[in-house]
Amino acid sequence: MKLGILVNEGPYTHQASDSAYQFAKAAxxxxxxxxxxxxxxxxxxxxTRLTVPPQDDRNIVKRWSELAxxxxxxxxxCIAAAQRRGLMDKAEAKRHGKDADNLAPxxxxxxxxxxxxxxxxxxRMVVFGD
Amino acid sequence: MTEESAGGTVKKFLYVNRKxxxxxxxALESLEVVLIGAAFEQDVSLAFVGDGVYQLAKGxxxxxxxxxxxxxxxxxxxxxxxxxxxxxxxxxxxxxLTAEDLVVPVEVVSAERMAxxxxxxxxxxxx
Numbered sequence: 001m002k003l004g005i006l007v008n009e010g011p012y013t014h015q016a017s018d019s020a021y022q023f024a025k026a027a028x029x030x031x032x033x034x035x036x037x038x039x040x041x042x043x044x045x046x047x048t049r050l051t052v053p054p055q056d057d058r059n060i061v062k063r064w065s066e067l068a069x070x071x072x073x074x075x076x077x078c079i080a081a082a083q084r085r086g087l088m089d090k091a092e093a094k095r096h097g098k099d100a101d102n103l104a105p106x107x108x109x110x111x112x113x114x115x116x117x118x119x120x121x122x123x124r125m126v127v128f129g130d
Numbered sequence: 131m132t133e134e135s136a137g138g139t140v141k142k143f144l145y146v147n148r149k150x151x152x153x154x155x156x157a158l159e160s161l162e163v164v165l166i167g168a169a170f171e172q173d174v175s176l177a178f179v180g181d182g183v184y185q186l187a188k189g190x191x192x193x194x195x196x197x198x199x200x201x202x203x204x205x206x207x208x209x210x211x212x213x214x215x216x217x218x219x220x221x222x223x224x225x226x227l228t229a230e231d232l233v234v235p236v237e238v239v240s241a242e243r244m245a246x247x248x249x250x251x252x253x254x255x256x257x
Binding site for chain 2: 006008040041080081084111112113115116117119120125127129
């Protein structure tokens, strides 16, 4: 089955991102395809490479990056939600005259159309939120 | 459920609005998805349940909050061919509201009918 995933909450405060990750991993292990993981609302914060969780805790951002690298996942961060929350890639930082960028490897920034497109393309769209 | 049209696949999208318009950003960002999504010419419906019914309440004044009152945008949905708005009857009545208190015409539905509406969708995005 072709799956789309929407993550609506940031890392650590809510379980949504953990659940989405576990679901994605389990689905891939069972041979399902994930056409896109879309990060919206505070979910965009799953894409910052500047998180430094305690060493004895899971690294949520790194885990997504690694899963993306292993399975060629398309991790998309909503541009409008990201701009509000200070998440940007190099191109965005340059465009807005900011002195830093923080998008983690394996993530890309794009528009809400990518969410709708995933809904159209996927057999099932699964939402993880609060 | 899914239809193929000349322009490609047309799916039934339902946006479920569960949160009050202010206090969190869910309502505003949900509306942003609806407006962007309209360009994809899908079969779109909106549901309002729980505190989500407050999103449609008339007379919202957000000056003191220093945030934008986005409720007028619901009146623009018609221009985007989004005109299926379902409001949960019980949620509305529990908050002392009626359809007349809302900024746009809606269909007030029972919980059972709402469940049927949800069941008939291809994609359900809840905010």
